[in-house]
Amino acid sequence: MKPSRKPPHKPDRPRVRPPRAASQNAGRPPRHAGKAEEKFHGVRACEALFARRPGDIVRVYVTARRKPTFAKLLEHCVRERKGFQIVDDGNLERLTGSLHHEGIAILAKAVARPDLAGLLHGIETGAITGPLLYLDGVQNPHNLGSILRTAAHFGVGAVIGAEGEIPPLSAAAVRVAEGAAEHVPVVALATPGPDLGRLKKAGYTIVATTSHGGEPLWTAPLADRRTLVLVLGSEGEGVSRGIAKACDRSVQIPGTGVVESLNVSVACGVVLAEVCRRG
Numbered sequence: 001m002k003p004s005r006k007p008p009h010k011p012d013r014p015r016v017r018p019p020r021a022a023s024q025n026a027g028r029p030p031r032h033a034g035k036a037e038e039k040f041h042g043v044r045a046c047e048a049l050f051a052r053r054p055g056d057i058v059r060v061y062v063t064a065r066r067k068p069t070f071a072k073l074l075e076h077c078v079r080e081r082k083g084f085q086i087v088d089d090g091n092l093e094r095l096t097g098s099l100h101h102e103g104i105a106i107l108a109k110a111v112a113r114p115d116l117a118g119l120l121h122g123i124e125t126g127a128i129t130g131p132l133l134y135l136d137g138v139q140n141p142h143n144l145g146s147i148l149r150t151a152a153h154f155g156v157g158a159v160i161g162a163e164g165e166i167p168p169l170s171a172a173a174v175r176v177a178e179g180a181a182e183h184v185p186v187v188a189l190a191t192p193g194p195d196l197g198r199l200k201k202a203g204y205t206i207v208a209t210t211s212h213g214g215e216p217l218w219t220a221p222l223a224d225r226r227t228l229v230l231v232l233g234s235e236g237e238g239v240s241r242g243i244a245k246a247c248d249r250s251v252q253i254p255g256t257g258v259v260e261s262l263n264v265s266v267a268c269g270v271v272l273a274e275v276c277r278r279g
Contacts, residue, residue, distance in 0.1 A: 036109055036110055037058060037107055037108065037109060037110060038107075038108065038109075038110045038111075038169075038170070038171055038174075039095065039096055039105050039106070039107050039171055040105065040106050040107075040108060040171050040174050040175070041092075041096045041098060041100075041101040041102065041104060041105040041106075041171055041175055042100065042101070042102050042104070042174070042175035042178070043066075043069065043102045043103070043104060044178040044179040045174045045175050045177065045178065045179055045181065045182075046070070046073075046104045046105070046106050047179060048179030048180075048181070048182040048183070049106055049108055049182060050070075050072075050073050050076070050106070051182070052182040052183075053108070053109075053182070054076055054080075056108045056109035057076075057077070057080075057082055057106055057107075057108045058082065058083075058106075058107040058108055058109070059082065059083045059084060059085075059106070059107040060073060060074065060077055060082065060083075060084035060085070060104075060105070060106050060107075061084070061085050061087050061091075061092055061095055061104070061105040061106075061107075062074070062084065062085075062086060062087070062103065062104050062105075063086070063087060063088060063089060063092060063103040063104070064086055064088075065103055066102075066103035066104050067086070069103075069104075070104060089101075089103070092104075092105055096171065097171075098171070098172065098175075100175060102175075110169065111169040111174070111181055111182070111186070112185075113169070113185070113186055113187065113188055114158075114185055114187050115187065115188065115189075115190070116187070116189055116190070116195050116198065118185075118187070119158055119160065119185075119187045120198070120202065122157075122158070122185070123157070123202065128157040128158055128185070129155075129157050129226060130154075130155040130156050130157040130225065130226065131154075131155075131156055131157065131225045131226070131228040131229070131230060131272070131275060132156065132157055132158050132159075132160055132199070132204070132228070132229045132230070133147065133151055133156055133158075133159045133160065133229075133230050133232060133268065134160050134161060134192075134196070134206075134229055134230070134231045134232070134243070135147070135159060135160070135161040135166055135232055135264075136161070136162075136231055136232065136233045136234065136239050136240055136243045137165065137233055137234035137236075137237055137239075137240060138161070138166070138167070138232060138233070138234055138264055139165065139166075139167055139234070140167065141167045141168070141170045141172045141173035141176075142172060142173065142176050143167075143263075143264055143265050144159075144166070144167045144169075144173045144176075144177075144186075145172065145173040145174065145175065145176025145177040145178075145180075145181070146176055146177075146265035146268075147159060147232075147264070147265050147268050148173070148176075148177040148180040148181050148184050148186070149176065149177050149178050149180045150265060150268050150269045150272060151180065151184045151268070151272070152177075152179075152180035152183050152184050153180075154269075154272040154273070154275070154276050155276070156184055156272065157184075158184060158185045158186070158187050159184055159185070159186045159187070160186075160187040160188075160189055160229075161186075161187075161188065161189065161192075162188070162189055162192045163188040163189060163190050164188075166186065166188055169181055169186060192242075192243065192246075193242055193243070193245075193246055196229070196243070196246040197246065199229055200246075200248075203227045204223075204227050204228065204229050205222075205223035205227060205228055205229070205248050205249075206229040206231060206246060206247045206248050207220075207222065207223070207228065207229065207230055207231065207247060207248060207249055207250065207251060208231040208233070208239045208243070208244055208247040208249070208250040208251070209230065209231060209232055209233070209239070209250070209251055209252070209253070209267060209271055210233070210238055210239060210250045210251070210252050211238065211252060211253075211260055211261040211262075212238065212252075213250065213252065214249075214250035214251045214252040215249065215250070215251050215252070216251070216252065216254050217251045217252065217253050217254065217270070217271060217274055218254065218274065220249065220251045221249075222251075222274075222275060222278065225275050225276065225278070225279070228275065230268075230271055230272070230275070231243060231247055232264050232267065232268055232271075233264075234264065235261055235263065235264055238261075251271070253267060253270050253271065
């Protein structure tokens with residue numbers, strides 16, 4: 001009989017452990033997020049995620065001080081056999097890569113991003129209502145998060161932009177959105193010019209915002225908010241020439257002229273407030 005041989009040690013291969021009420025190994029490196037997963041953090045963002053799509057949750061990381069706030073989430077983890085860990089602020093900072101984790105992080109499936117077909121289907125079925133926002137060259141994830149928060153407040157149906165250009169719904173963008181990312185879909189258009197043309201055929205009016213001309217926002221005729229696409233350009237370049245050609249008109253926010261333009265998320269709030277004021 002041959003002597004038994006001890007298998008070689010494989011330090012990079014994690015052991016499979018049964019779910020526990022709280023892991024005693026909070027200091028170990030966290031599991032890596034897959035391509036279809038994201039680590040979301042922030043109280044409002046995580047509350048909205050749990051409320052809207054609890055089935056997408058993979059694992060939860062929470063500090064002891066946040067346990068009472070997320071008691072129902074932890075009960076869900078135990079019931080559904082989802083792993084969770086009680087970690088300290090330092091571990092959570094390393095895990096999220098952010099100082100602004102607010103004591104909670106959730107590894108979950110990434111937020112779904114519909115395409116044009118999904119957008120049109122949502123409009124036809126009434127699942128997507130209200131004005132649409134088109135972001136042209138807006139690439140800062142924090143601006144995207146702020147715009148989503150404002151969009152949710154004013155009842156925007158969707159935020160749209162060019163595929164490969166509009167920022168991904170990163171953890172930073174979702175945290176800044178304060179839960180709005182779970183309510184306002186972000187749609188990537190493969191062919192922006194023709195796709196905006198399809199929205200026109202569906203009855204939408206496309207209005208660009210600009211700081212270099214255009215009609216004053218307060219007096220400019222605007223379409224019904226339910227069939228309006230508002231185009232917001234980047235702070236440096238504004239609305240690109242190609243997208244401007246697809247617009248029916250342009251408007252500007254009157255001001256002193258002391259500064260060239262507003263931050264794009266601030267301009268978004270001003271324009272949407274005026275659109276909603278008109279009913």
